[in-house]
Amino acid sequence: MSSETAPPTPPPTDNAPADTQPPAPVPNLQAVDTPTPFDFEAHRLRAIDHYQKRRAVYEGYGQRLRDILQEALRSGGLRAASIEARAKSVTSFGIKAALPSEHDPNAPKYANPLADITDLTGVRIIVFFPSDLTQVDAAIHRQLLVKEKIDKGVVLRREGRFGYESVHYLVQLTPERVAFPEYARYKRLVGEIQVRTILQHAWAEIEHDIQYKSADVIPASIGRRFLALASLLELADREFQAIQLEDKRQRAAAQSLVKLGNIAQVEITPDALKTYLDKILGPDGRMTEYGYEAEARSLSAIGFRTIGQIAECIQGYDDDVISRAQWGSRVGQLARFQGLLMAGMGASYIAKRYSSEPWLRNYQSTLLDRLRKADIAIGNYAPLPTTPPTQPEASAGREADVAPPDLPAQGA
Numbered sequence: 032m033s034s035e036t037a038p039p040t041p042p043p044t045d046n047a048p049a050d051t052q053p054p055a056p057v058p059n060l061q062a063v064d065t066p067t068p069f070d071f072e073a074h075r076l077r078a079i080d081h082y083q084k085r086r087a088v089y090e091g092y093g094q095r096l097r098d099i100l101q102e103a104l105r106s107g108g109l110r111a112a113s114i115e116a117r118a119k120s121v122t123s124f125g126i127k128a129a130l131p132s133e134h135d136p137n138a139p140k141y142a143n144p145l146a147d148i149t150d151l152t153g154v155r156i157i158v159f160f161p162s163d164l165t166q167v168d169a170a171i172h173r174q175l176l177v178k179e180k181i182d183k184g185v186v187l188r189r190e191g192r193f194g195y196e197s198v199h200y201l202v203q204l205t206p207e208r209v210a211f212p213e214y215a216r217y218k219r220l221v222g223e224i225q226v227r228t229i230l231q232h233a234w235a236e237i238e239h240d241i242q243y244k245s246a247d248v249i250p251a252s253i254g255r256r257f258l259a260l261a262s263l264l265e266l267a268d269r270e271f272q273a274i275q276l277e278d279k280r281q282r283a284a285a286q287s288l289v290k291l292g293n294i295a296q297v298e299i300t301p302d303a304l305k306t307y308l309d310k311i312l313g314p315d316g317r318m319t320e321y322g323y324e325a326e327a328r329s330l331s332a333i334g335f336r337t338i339g340q341i342a343e344c345i346q347g348y349d350d351d352v353i354s355r356a357q358w359g360s361r362v363g364q365l366a367r368f369q370g371l372l373m374a375g376m377g378a379s380y381i382a383k384r385y386s387s388e389p390w391l392r393n394y395q396s397t398l399l400d401r402l403r404k405a406d407i408a409i410g411n412y413a414p415l416p417t418t419p420p421t422q423p424e425a426s427a428g429r430e431a432d433v434a435p436p437d438l439p440a441q442g443a
Contacts, residue, residue: 066137068137069137069138069139071129071131071139072129074128074129074139075125075126075128075129076125078124078125078128078129078141078144078145079121079124079125079128081144081145082121082124082128082144082145082151083121085145086118086121088216088217088220089118089119089151089152089220090117090118090152091216091217092118092152092217092220092222093116093117093118093152093153093154093222094116095204095213095214095217096116096152096154096175096202096222096224097114097115097116097154099174099175099208100114100154100156100167100170100171100174100224101114103170103173103174104156104166104167104170107166107169107170109158109163109166109167109170110159111156111157111158111159111163111167112157112158112159112229113155113156113157114154114155114156114157115154115155116152116153116154116155117152117153118151118152118153119148119150119151119152119153124144124148124151127141127144127148128141128144128148149201149221149223150222150223151220151221151222152220152221152222152223153222153223153224153225154222154223154224154225155224155225155226156224156225156226156227157227157228157229157232158226158227158228158229159228159229159271159275160228160268160271160272160275161228161268161269161272162272162275163228164198164226164227164228167226168198168226171200171202171224171226174205175200175202175203175204175205176202176203176204176205176206177200177201177202178201178202178203178221179200179201180198180199180200180201181198181199181200182196182198183196183197183198183199196227196231196234197225197226197227197231197235198225198226198227199223199224199225199226200223200224200226201221201222201223202221202222202223202224203219203220203221203222204217204218204220228268230264230267230268230271231264231268233264234264282300282302282303285297285298285300285302285303285306286302286303286306289303289306289307289310289338290306290310294307294337294338294339294342295337295339296337296339297337297338297339298336298337298338299327299330299331299335299336299337299338299341300327301320301323301324301326301327302323303338304323304326304327304330304338305318305323307338307341307342308364308365308368309364311350312350312364312367312368313364314364315363315364315365317363317364318363318364318365322365323365326365326368329384332383332384333372333376333380333383333384333414334383334413334414335414336414340414340415341372343412344371344372344375344376344410344412344414345368345371345372345374345375346375348371348374348375348407350367350368350370350371351367352405352407353367353370353371353374353402353407354366354367354370356401356402356404356405356407357370357398357401357402370398370402373395373398373399373402374402374407374408374409374410375410375412376410376411376412376413377399377409377410377411378396378399379411379413381395381396381399
């Protein structure tokens with residue numbers, strides 16, 4: 032059996048005892064793996080390059096969404112204050128694409144910006160009243176595929192933050208719609224729809240100038256003013272809504288009274304005037320809403336306040352006879368109505384209605400002369416001041432205070 036010779040023990044140094052072990056090797060720091068910093072700038076530039084090539088598609092998608100919603104609201108009888116569509120600007124897209132992740136600051140928040148950022152196409156719908164939000168919501172769900180719905184007002188209140196109230200939707204086109212060739216290219220795209228009232232939009236427009244977004248950091252004196260402002264905007268929204276409902280109620284009540292013949296104290300409004308003229312002269316589809324508004328203003332300037340006064344003025348006159356005497360034929364509804372007023376008031380009608388238009392006064396005087404030549408008796412009716420009730424109520428059992436003239440309800 033052979034034996035191996037042990038290596039010699041190193042001699043002790045002057046600075047260490049003889050039994051000290053050899054020192055551990057020094058680690059090589061260069062050999063440790065360190066994460067390479069993520070190049071956010073390169074990520075941003077790549078994302079922008081891809082987005083610029085596709086941005087026209089997102090613009091087209093926004094226009095399609097806008098057109099779909101405009102038609103849906105129009106057919107539903109809802110008039111929005113505005114409906115706007117846009118594709119996200121290249122600058123805004125680049126800034127958002129380069130945001131770091133909340134969980135890993137060395138990683139991008141959006142690894143695939145074109146797929147992960149959901150507001151590349153945006154539609155903003157601004158309505159007049161809070162109740163309109165419900166109708167818009169129904170139209171969006173009826174026409175589009177809703178992937179997500181967020182009420183920003185609820186989120187802000189839960190987080191104790193100040194900000195505008197708005198409802199946001201993430202939507203896609205429905206499978207039925209993308210089956211058509213004009214929609215097929217937008218099959219996988221997602222768009223964001225924002226819906227809010229005009230007053231909510233007013234807050235949103237100035238929000239970028241408000242420094243304090245959280246109730247936790249705002250000074251108490253400013254906080255009270257923020258709360259007061261938020262309360263005022265909410266109150267104003269509710270009051271506008273209440274005014275709209277009351278206006279609808281009064282319009283319906285006035286129209287009902289006119290149809291029943293209870294017109295003595297019905298205030299002259301475009302709606303009430305149209306209902307009355309349709310009843311006594313026959314409907315005329317050529318007349319516009321603006322025409323009735325202008326006629327109501329003119330009647331007010333002359334001194335008329337109620338539909339009952341109009342009925343008194345024109346009672347006993349035949350619109351067809353007057354129209355043919357003045358024009359040689361049967362003219363439109365409002366022109367015939369003006370002929371009735373001229374017959375009932377005479378020269379005073381011309382003087383009051385056309386006081387600032389001398390050339391029209393001369394022409395209208397010619398029309399009045401034609402009535403005289405046709406042996407039509409000219410009246411001198413002058414409307415007396417009257418105060419109509421603020422809230423008329425229709426009653427089927429009441430007889431007409433002033434019966435309308437027995438004129439044929441013929442079409443134009």
